[in-house]
Amino acid sequence: MAETLISTRFLFRFSVACQYRKGFSATECELGDEYRLPALGELDGDRAMADIRAAWSEAGLAFLVCVEGKRQPVWCREGKLEDSDGLQLWIDTRDARTIHRATRFCHRFVFLPAGSGRQFEQPVADQLLVDRARENANPVRPGQLSVRSQVKPTGYSLWAFIPAAALTGYQPDDHPRLGFTYSIFDRELGDQTFSVSSQLPFGSDPSLWGTLELVR
Numbered sequence: 001m002a003e004t005l006i007s008t009r010f011l012f013r014f015s016v017a018c019q020y021r022k023g024f025s026a027t028e029c030e031l032g033d034e035y036r037l038p039a040l041g042e043l044d045g046d047r048a049m050a051d052i053r054a055a056w057s058e059a060g061l062a063f064l065v066c067v068e069g070k071r072q073p074v075w076c077r078e079g080k081l082e083d084s085d086g087l088q089l090w091i092d093t094r095d096a097r098t099i100h101r102a103t104r105f106c107h108r109f110v111f112l113p114a115g116s117g118r119q120f121e122q123p124v125a126d127q128l129l130v131d132r133a134r135e136n137a138n139p140v141r142p143g144q145l146s147v148r149s150q151v152k153p154t155g156y157s158l159w160a161f162i163p164a165a166a167l168t169g170y171q172p173d174d175h176p177r178l179g180f181t182y183s184i185f186d187r188e189l190g191d192q193t194f195s196v197s198s199q200l201p202f203g204s205d206p207s208l209w210g211t212l213e214l215v216r
Contacts, residue, residue, distance in 0.1 A: 007197035014210035021055035026146035029159040060163040067155040076115030086112035092179025093169035102133035113149035113156040123149040131204035180212040
């Protein structure tokens, strides 16, 4: 079978449900099967290396990532966020799917299962700028993002919480659709992405993102 020259996912506009969860906190680490996001990379023949789940409330957005199948230790460094094993999220609180450059409503966050501390064993949460952005989102305050992790020989689990105050324009009642994509990167296992493959410049082009529908 001939190899496709472009991601099959590029031919579709994806919109997936993000379920409401009342009362979750920055330190909670459980989301049931109903919060699982579909592994859209399977449309391109890619095997999912991670289970990713998402939930929302008025307090903000939460994500749970579980990576399995590793034989090598995670590689994470707070000073090399984009080269580290972990999760990156792109979120547009206005879901403006026709724009090609990010506005102030577009955000980019990174969460690592390790990488800080004297032994690089503590998880990391930070904000990054969206490449080629027309405007930047409001900067988050130190400690505003929350992350917890559990690292084991075969993988890790990662809990990430983004409070509403860290999301410019987050108004779920008035704007229940969020532009959204993610990249889970692992030096050993490769990468897993949402709306399109890494062949395309989704990191700088919001028109390549999918949609999260905030549903109750």
